[in-house]
Amino acid sequence: MPSFSASTAPAGRRRPALTAVTAVAVATLLAATGCSGSGSGSGDQGGQNSQNNQDGQDRADASAAPKDLTSQKLDWKACPTPSEAEGGGTSPSPLPGGTKWECATMTAPLDYAKPTGATIPLALIRAKTSDPGKRIGSLVFNFGGPGGSGVTGLPSFGNDYEKLRTRYDLVSFDPRGVGRSEPVECKDDKQLDAYYAQDMTPDDTAEEKAYVNGLKWYASGCEQKSGKELPYVGTVNAARDMELMRQVLGDDKLNYFGISYGTELGGVYAHLYPKSVGRAVFDAVVDPSETSEQGSLGQAKGFQLALDNFAKDCVNRGDKCTLPGSTPQQIEGFIVALLDRLDKQPIAGLGSRKLTETQATNGIAQTLYSKEYWPLLEQGLDEADGGSGALLLVLSDAMNGRDEKGRYSNIQAANAAVNCVDSKERYSLAQTKAKLPEFRAASPVFGDFLGWGLLGCSEWPVPGEWDKPDVSAPGAAPILVIGNTGDPATPYAGAQAMAKALGKGVGVELTYEGQGHGAYNGGSACVQNAVDGYLLNGDVPKAGTVCK
Numbered sequence: 233m234p235s236f237s238a239s240t241a242p243a244g245r246r247r248p249a250l251t252a253v254t255a256v257a258v259a260t261l262l263a264a265t266g267c268s269g270s271g272s273g274s275g276d277q278g279g280q281n282s283q284n285n286q287d288g289q290d291r292a293d294a295s296a297a298p299k300d301l302t303s304q305k306l307d308w309k310a311c312p313t314p315s316e317a318e319g320g321g322t323s324p325s326p327l328p329g330g331t332k333w334e335c336a337t338m339t340a341p342l343d344y345a346k347p348t349g350a351t352i353p354l355a356l357i358r359a360k361t362s363d364p365g366k367r368i369g370s371l372v373f374n375f376g377g378p379g380g381s382g383v384t385g386l387p388s389f390g391n392d393y394e395k396l397r398t399r400y401d402l403v404s405f406d407p408r409g410v411g412r413s414e415p416v417e418c419k420d421d422k423q424l425d426a427y428y429a430q431d432m433t434p435d436d437t438a439e440e441k442a443y444v445n446g447l448k449w450y451a452s453g454c455e456q457k458s459g460k461e462l463p464y465v466g467t468v469n470a471a472r473d474m475e476l477m478r479q480v481l482g483d484d485k486l487n488y489f490g491i492s493y494g495t496e497l498g499g500v501y502a503h504l505y506p507k508s509v510g511r512a513v514f515d516a517v518v519d520p521s522e523t524s525e526q527g528s529l530g531q532a533k534g535f536q537l538a539l540d541n542f543a544k545d546c547v548n549r550g551d552k553c554t555l556p557g558s559t560p561q562q563i564e565g566f567i568v569a570l571l572d573r574l575d576k577q578p579i580a581g582l583g584s585r586k587l588t589e590t591q592a593t594n595g596i597a598q599t600l601y602s603k604e605y606w607p608l609l610e611q612g613l614d615e616a617d618g619g620s621g622a623l624l625l626v627l628s629d630a631m632n633g634r635d636e637k638g639r640y641s642n643i644q645a646a647n648a649a650v651n652c653v654d655s656k657e658r659y660s661l662a663q664t665k666a667k668l669p670e671f672r673a674a675s676p677v678f679g680d681f682l683g684w685g686l687l688g689c690s691e692w693p694v695p696g697e698w699d700k701p702d703v704s705a706p707g708a709a710p711i712l713v714i715g716n717t718g719d720p721a722t723p724y725a726g727a728q729a730m731a732k733a734l735g736k737g738v739g740v741e742l743t744y745e746g747q748g749h750g751a752y753n754g755g756s757a758c759v760q761n762a763v764d765g766y767l768l769n770g771d772v773p774k775a776g777t778v779c780k
Contacts, residue, residue: 297472298347301339302479311335311357314384317415318406319633319641324387327359328394333387334358338480340408340473342464352461354473355412357383358403362394369483369510371400371767372474374407376492376516378467379646381411392753399768400487407497408473409458409465409649415642416465416649418454424640425585428632431575432590433680443684444661448691454645455693462694465646466653467701471501478508485510485709487767491750492516492722498711499703499730502738506708511767515714516750519726520703520733524655525667525686529674530723532682536675538600538720539564541747542609554614567596568676570617579621587621587628593681595627600720601749652689656696659686703733710740710772712763716754718747731775743778756780 296302311333314321324333335357342350361367371393375385382404393402406413419427427450434440454462474497478486487510490498495514502509519527543560546553557563571589578586587595599609612623633641659667664686671683689696705711711734715727724743731739744751744759751759758779765771 296347297341297344297476297479301341301347301351301476304339304480306336306338306356306480308334308336308358311383311387314381315412315415316639317417317642318381318384318411319643320635320639321384324357324384324390327390327397329362331359331362331397334360335383337412338405338473338477340476342461344469344472352408352414352464353412354408354477355383355406356403356477357386357405358401359386359390359397360401361397361399363398366399367401368399369401369485369487370403370478370481371396371487371489372477373402373404373489374491374494374497375404376494377410377643377647378407378470378493378497378650379410379643380493381406381641381643383411389753395764396489396767401481403477403481405473405477407465407470407646407650409461410642410646414461415458416454416461416645417457417642418450418645418648421634421638421640423453424632424634425638428594428628428634429578429586429588429591431588433575433593433684435575440661444687444691447687450648451691451693454649458645458649459693462649463653465649466697467497467500467650468504468697470497470650471504474501475505475508483510486512488512489767490514491752493518495713495722495730496520496701496703499705499734500701502705502708502711502734503702506705509705509708509711511709511770512711513714513752513763513767514711514727514730515752515763516719516722517713517715517727517730518722519729520701521729522726523699524651524657525659528682528685529671530725531721532671532674532679534720534723535597535600535678535682537723538718538747539567539596539675539677541718542600542606545606546610554610556617564677566617567613570613571677574616574621579616579619581621581625585625587616587625590681591628592616592621592624593678594631595624597678597720598627598631603747648688648692652692652696653694654697654701655689656699657686658690658692658696660690661687703730704735705738706735708734708738710766711738712742712766712773713739714742714744714751714759714763716744716746716748716751718745719749721749740772740775742773743776745778745780751779 311323313323326332338354338356339351340354341347342352373382373386383406386404409416430446431439434443486508488498496518498512498514499520543563546555546563547560555563556566571592574592575589578588581587599605616624633643668683671679713727713731715724717724727741731741742762744756746754748754752763756779762773
């Protein structure tokens, strides 16, 4: 789902989250720019929609890949250096014990309605199980976005999943349109610098016109550079790719760990292929019952809740808190006033680049994905108040996939492409402006930004597929659905809605009373034991389990 960004994607449903990929990017950018954290510092598919009301197995048959693709043999080799579209960097380091990561390319139909037609290459990565004698099969990960590279994301999390590797090969992939899987491209690096700095909360007619023209300009670039693949990068096709992947990997069932948008992808897979679902975990759960507008409004409330918790923590630390104000309301008032100042006059950022209101809002949101980043938020706000926007600009860059050399990954381009081919919602300027009061009421800090984001797909060259994704999966094996009560990007209610939508006996809800985006890596032994117990031993937790 959801993440906060200044892309052309609708502000709701999904945006790139602070996964390990962007967490590493933050650390790299901080080091490269000389910033330092305080405290501990350191987230149609052609005509296919008509199939959505059929039985799951019928859908599987209708979209089956030809035998020459289902029987293809993957050529696993040492992983190359990540591409610029994947975010750059170095090849992944070996895991404890010396196990090396291996990469391969799987071929899939570009259009599953024409399975013997054009194809698309999909980049995969794996680490073999540490105990072959107890191997269950592959455990496939999707870390969210959409637009996040699994080929770079899985090694970044590496050590966190060592226990799961005792019984699984750990596998992830760059979904179609992402990273090394025919990446969607829209504009060059210098053009993106200007685009992400623009005012995305217009205050008058001239600014509104500039904002809409910016959306048109960006969408036209995507069509010009990637128009042939744009109709085929949606979630339904990505789910079909996972079914092909299951067969190519030689697994009887798909064992799956989906995080953030990965939960929606997993839900759509379960709907299409209920009989192929093995042991599956959904963490940081997208609400499948909401439209993009509803999801966006929920996200405004979620980020506001996280900011409230940050402000309360700052006040509770007394004189150790560097921000002005003796109450949470005063601290948040200071943040609103700072953003208003930046709207009128950007401040020095990095080199010749300035920090704008849009980038500052993005940077603030970036830190709310994890409580560990709260010291960076405090430091960034304090420095911006003093006239230096470097740290908040670094955080915004990480959200947008920009490295210290000014090169952008394609996380935002892919994010926009998937969101806009999934969602049917297309808002006019008048409709968007009519919604703004509700968004502002939900969040004085993030409401304007997310409300204006409703225009995101208005100029997109490809129509959307659904109002809401269908994730009903009668007959599927139990799916563990984990909701975090303090999650800003995928609010807690999403887990309840997903468990219900999957169906009786399928969705098993577990609650984590914590902070940040996601639960498994949040430090709760209770959560990790529940997830590990299910994935490793098949022990399904009792529905309604609460962890702290």
